[in-house]
Amino acid sequence: MSAELFVDVSPDELSIALLEDRRLVELRREQSNVQFTVGDVYLGKVKKIMPGLNAAFVDVGYEKDAFLHYLDLGPQFRTLKKFLNMTKTAKKGGVALHKLKSDPDIDKNGTISDVLSVGQEVLVQIAKEPISTKGPRLTSELSIAGRNLVLMPFSDKVSVSQKIKSSEERNRLKKLLQSIKPKNFGVIVRTVAEGKRVAELDKELKTLCRRWDESTSKLFNLKPRALVIGEIGRTSAILRDIMSPSFNSIYISDKEMCKEVREYVGLISPEREKIVKEFKGDVPLFDQFGIEKQIKTLFGKTVSFKSGAYLIIEHTEALHVIDVNSGNRAKTAANQENNALEVNLAAADEIARQLRLRDMGGIIVVDFIDMQKSEHRQKVFERMKEAMNADRTKHNILPLSKFGLMQITRQRVRPELAIETNETCPTCFGTGKIAPAILLEEKLENSIRNAVEGQKKKKLTLKVHPYLGAYLKKGFPSTLLKWKMKYSFGLKLAPSASLSFLEYKILDENKKKVDL
Known part of the structure; x- marks a missing residue:
């Protein structure tokens, strides 16, 4: 198993993603000014x-x-x-x-x-x-x-x-x-x-x-x-706990933090100092390595995991509930019992991943697909224990009840990570009606003019969806080049899949959002 750590640093937020065999298994997103860390x-x-x-x-x-x-x-x-x-x-x-x-x-x-x-x-x-x-x-x-x-x-x-x-x-x-x-x-x-x-x-x-x-x-x-x-930096603390020979690389988007982490790795494992690399690309780090796409896929109420099967994850004040559904597999499977076992075994792997990824704590109740044979229920229990072995957080797992329910307790030491994947449209603000798309180019130019002439910004980064970025760069001279020549300033385009189609952000030379 190969493991990679990605650290994306912005003035307001620190995002840390751990990938095992290119699959996202842990994600931390915290404000840069966070206090009261476990261990302080x-x-x-x-x-x-x-x-x-x-x-x-x-x-x-x-x-x-x-x-x-x-x-x-x-x-x-x-x-x-x-x-x-x-x-x-x-x-x-x-x-x-x-x-x-x-x-x-x-x-x-x-x-x-x-x-x-x-x-x-x-x-x-x-x-x-x-x-x-x-x-x-x-x-x-x-x-x-x-x-x-x-x-x-x-x-x-x-x-x-x-x-x-x-x-x-x-x-x-x-x-x-x-x-x-x-x-x-x-x-x-x-x-x-x-x-x-x-x-x-x-x-x-x-x-x-x-x-x-x-x-x-x-x-x-x-x-x-x-x-x-004070507890050491968040990135170094994660490295201290999970650093293993399976680590291939650590990518960090900030020069100072890269230096700090390289020094720390040099202390705990001098021969592996070279795996720490500074990321210098124009495209955001999480977009470059496909992490943003995985985040959009894995968070939310419904999570697909194998051949049409999916999980429904609900949160209440007292506990978390996970429902396992076979989806369209039920229509094609010849043997219902074997189909249920196959889906439940795959679900156990995905549930263990979801608990780590979202850092879910407290009581978790899982409603597996009903199985008649006790040996099949035992197999699912054993698979869940095996899948949870990689979880460093204290947890306890009970065997499936006769109703197909499994109870899990997992220690909670920090707030659960919740990322809303269904976003309110930033263009229509949920009304269902948008301004004419043909006027977007004019709206963008007005925002840039305001930043350059009104706020005296010298260097700007325009973050847009990749489709909108391709439109702004097409032709010669492109719309982007026209703006550069017209306003005589430095403008860099940064496509980002985390934005919706017509959404855009303008950042200054310090990567801070320009107030428009």
């Missing part, structure tokens, strides 16, 4: 204690207070509290955690008011990003993730990923980390650490410990709502 550590302030929920609401700077449950405080919360108090009163340089004497663990059946009070400062980490009307979900069991290891301050345990099957290798890694880790630091050994040498793991452990020390040494002059430890 903040100095928060307790705003409200809720004894009935056994939880507290903490101010970390988000518009709504974040939620911290007692069970998310972590057993070593008293030691964390002691460390924070000492660091806040210490001189510049902070407190060395490995020299700190640990306090007893908190009672796992205790109450929130035993350990927290209104106005108290507390170190917290974002466990779930803000979703819908809810603020972030917090934890005080802090962790700093690396490529091979996850550092757990205030813990003393060493855990090894269950995905490492060899008991000999698990024991080797556990003994190795126990011998080199500092006191009061726990470590989780990730799956990719299998077979790694002691020097490599020791170097990463020291880097993570140094990052903790440098970040917490600044606590003495920080006020609540301050970011203490």
